[in-house]
Amino acid sequence: MESPLTLSFAALLVGAATAFAQTSSPAAPEPAKKADEPVRVMRALPINDKPLPDLDKLPRTLPPEGKISYSQCHVPGNVIAYTFDDGPSPEYTPHLLDILKERNIKATFFLIGKSVSTWPDIVKRIVDEGHEIANHTWDHQQLTKLKESRVLQELQSTHDAIVKACGVAPILYRPPYGAASLSQRKMIHEKLGYPTILWDVDPEDWRSPKSIAKVHDQVLKQTRSGSIILCHDIHKQTVDAMPSTLDELKSRGFQFVTVTQLLNLDAQTAKEAAIAAAAAAEAKAKAAVEAPATPEKTEVETEAKPPVETKAVEPAPAPAPSKP
Numbered sequence: 001m002e003s004p005l006t007l008s009f010a011a012l013l014v015g016a017a018t019a020f021a022q023t024s025s026p027a028a029p030e031p032a033k034k035a036d037e038p039v040r041v042m043r044a045l046p047i048n049d050k051p052l053p054d055l056d057k058l059p060r061t062l063p064p065e066g067k068i069s070y071s072q073c074h075v076p077g078n079v080i081a082y083t084f085d086d087g088p089s090p091e092y093t094p095h096l097l098d099i100l101k102e103r104n105i106k107a108t109f110f111l112i113g114k115s116v117s118t119w120p121d122i123v124k125r126i127v128d129e130g131h132e133i134a135n136h137t138w139d140h141q142q143l144t145k146l147k148e149s150r151v152l153q154e155l156q157s158t159h160d161a162i163v164k165a166c167g168v169a170p171i172l173y174r175p176p177y178g179a180a181s182l183s184q185r186k187m188i189h190e191k192l193g194y195p196t197i198l199w200d201v202d203p204e205d206w207r208s209p210k211s212i213a214k215v216h217d218q219v220l221k222q223t224r225s226g227s228i229i230l231c232h233d234i235h236k237q238t239v240d241a242m243p244s245t246l247d248e249l250k251s252r253g254f255q256f257v258t259v260t261q262l263l264n265l266d267a268q269t270a271k272e273a274a275i276a277a278a279a280a281a282e283a284k285a286k287a288a289v290e291a292p293a294t295p296e297k298t299e300v301e302t303e304a305k306p307p308v309e310t311k312a313v314e315p316a317p318a319p320a321p322s323k324p
């Protein structure tokens, strides 16, 4: 069936050197094993194979030890967050929601307050279908050009409009053009509790005109484990590029979560890394305490670390015994 063709293709890509290609070259039927073996071996993108927690159970509240701003996150596995800015758009967002629903993909929408108040039903639909909604200011002002009070007003009015439209309070914001100074990011985090969400994948679909193929190719080229992808659901080409882009990301083994879920995975990864680093440091310190060459222990140490330790240990116990 699929085996001869797929396997010769795999052998070609993997480099003909793997045991996998060799064992399977005789056309032996082994359907059970085949089903367990995903095709990801052949993919060109960097694949992160660490085990994943249950993604559906990731919290949708901010991690307590979260950061002030994010672009790409550090997560196990090929988990990513797809984000759409500048909507809702009555022309394109409903169609995009259909595309996401067909594929059971959850995304995050950074909404413009003014449009939220004009199209509250679309906002409600976004939330009802399990996506995350977030704040993208009232009318897309560049925050670095505004006074603090105006920045807060832009965000607060949008926050209120979103709550009014769908009953859910946003917990993230993204500055228009990605422009917010460090002091503004700190101030917004302190006053509104929002971390600043930037991105690491940008197909530049805001720079018009952008073809469907370019959006598709750039997203696939740039996406990595932990990526936050930036797109805009106010452009026809972007939404038209989504079916093939999302399908290809899926077939490459990527899994989709909302931004807040990605932040939780990032925090969890950082916590585990800190625990592992502390354990390693403790083990090292313990080893160092046990290491000093007391006469009884000399033999043991020589066994454990032959080349370096023997040299170090030998000169040390040299209390000149040549007293009369």
Ligand SMILES: [Zn+2]
Binding pocket: 085, 086, 136, 140, 176, 177
């Ligand atoms: Zn924007």
